[in-house]
Amino acid sequence: MTLLRGTLERLVNHIWYRGSVLSWVLLPLSWPVRWVVGRRRRQAPAKGGTPSGMSVIVVGGLTAGGTGKTPVLIALGKWLMGRGYRVGVVSRGYKGRRPTELHWVAETDSAAMVGDEPALIRRDLKVPVLVGRDRKMALNTLAQGGQVDVVLSDDGLQHYGMPRDVEIVVLDAERGLGNGRLLPAGPLREPGSRLASVDWVLERNSDDPGRGFFYQPTVATHLATGRAVPWQDCVADWHQQAVVALTGLGQPGQFFTMLAEQGLGLRTVALADHEAITAVHLESCVEPVILVTAKDAVKLPRETDPRVWAVEIEVALPASLLARLEGLLPAPAQIDC
Incomplete structure (x- = not known):
């Protein structure tokens, strides 16, 4: 099973990033994806509308597969905490087998229960991490505690029902948008034009000082x-x-x-x-x-x-991104001792 899965992943990467003619065969299957994505996007609320006293930053991707979103989120979380913000995280908990829809990640939780990314984020940031398929529900649950100023969403750019204030897209500079086609003919979850509406684009291993990280x-x-x-x-x-x-x-x-x-x-x-x-x-x-x-x-x-x-x-996140965030986010709440 593992061998078959690895073979399929290599085939998909060849189709998406190596100009395979098989992409043309899959192209008709991308048309309903485009329609569904466009419909959901048109129905999505405008940025803002987040719970009072809380800012939400989505660290997401436009392409399927790894681009470095979790390391970026961890770096951003450390930067925010260093400036006095109280940080929380919501995540889907991909491949986790938790017993409830919403689950607070504990240090003792296994990656098999909550997913490898939430487990790693909880270990490195030591902040509240809530996993669940319904990110809006997770966000509202975090807000009820009144102990968080900034929520970071691990992925979730396409989870349009979750309100957000800032969107950061993470790409891989070498792979970019691949063949530029939507799933399954290409790697895109949304059309490439979506990049024009996000607040910042980061590219792993890019030489652009405003976008690159290593x-x-x-x-x-x-x-x-x-x-x-x-x-x-x-x-x-x-x-x-x-x-x-x-x-x-x-x-x-x-x-x-x-x-x-x-x-x-x-x-x-x-x-x-x-x-x-x-x-x-x-x-x-x-x-x-x-x-x-x-x-x-x-x-x-x-x-x-x-x-x-x-x-x-x-x-190391670009200084220009951090300066932009300082302008977008309200000052950290002053907590009485």
């Missing part, structure tokens, strides 16, 4: 012990060792390239998007060092193979 490794965490080691120290130790990079990211090449640029000699293993790394995967690796992403790590048990290290990254 991943920078900071530390590696040894999963079996929880020990965090500065990244440059790890690179020095592993430079002459055999290393394998193993991940279930939607665009694994991004992770592999980042590591190769650090001077590491790598063997790479790409699993299907969101696929959890298992003991079988780890046992098949003969290398003394196994590198995974933080998103992979939240799906692994603490009592895991002692060769596994999680590469932690930081994202």
Whole structure:
């Protein structure tokens, strides 16, 4: 099943990003998607209308698949908290098997229950994270507590029923909008013209100083012990060792390239998007060092193979985006002690 899924993902990427003629075959299936998206978009309320005393920022995507939305959201959350805002997060909780429609993510929750992205966000930001398919309901639930100034929506650009104040779209500079067609003939969830109505467009690995952002490794965490080691120290130790990079990211090449640029000699293993790394995967690796992403790590048990290290990254957001947000957001609420 895993092999079949990986094969299908590679075929889809070929159709969407490599100019395959199969896109033309699928094009008629995109026409009803265009009609539904256009109808929902016309019925969507204008920006604003968010709960009193609360601002909502959507960090979303126009294309299917990974573009770096979650690392951007985490970086934005840290920036907001550094300026005194009380941050909360709503997320769908993709692939989570939670028992209720709305679920507050706890530090002890597994990624299998709440989804890997909410688990990672809760771990890194330590703020209220609420998962549920109905984002408007999740937003209203957060508002009732009166403990949040800014809500970040992990994805949800197309969840038109959720009010929002600011929309940020995250793209991959290399892939862009692919062949420019809507699903399933192309990667687009909405027409490319939608970019004209959002507040900001970010592009991973773009040289544009107003749009570009990059991943920078900071530390590696040894999963079996929880020990965090500065990244440059790890690179020095592993430079002459055999290393394998193993991940279930939607665009694994991004992770592999980042590591190769650090001077590491790598063997790479790409699993299907969101696929959890298992003991079988780890046992098949003969290398003394196994590198995974933080998103992979939240799906692994603490009592895991002692060769596994999680590469932690930081994202530097463009200064122009942060200046724009300072102009759009009200001042943080003053909380009486």
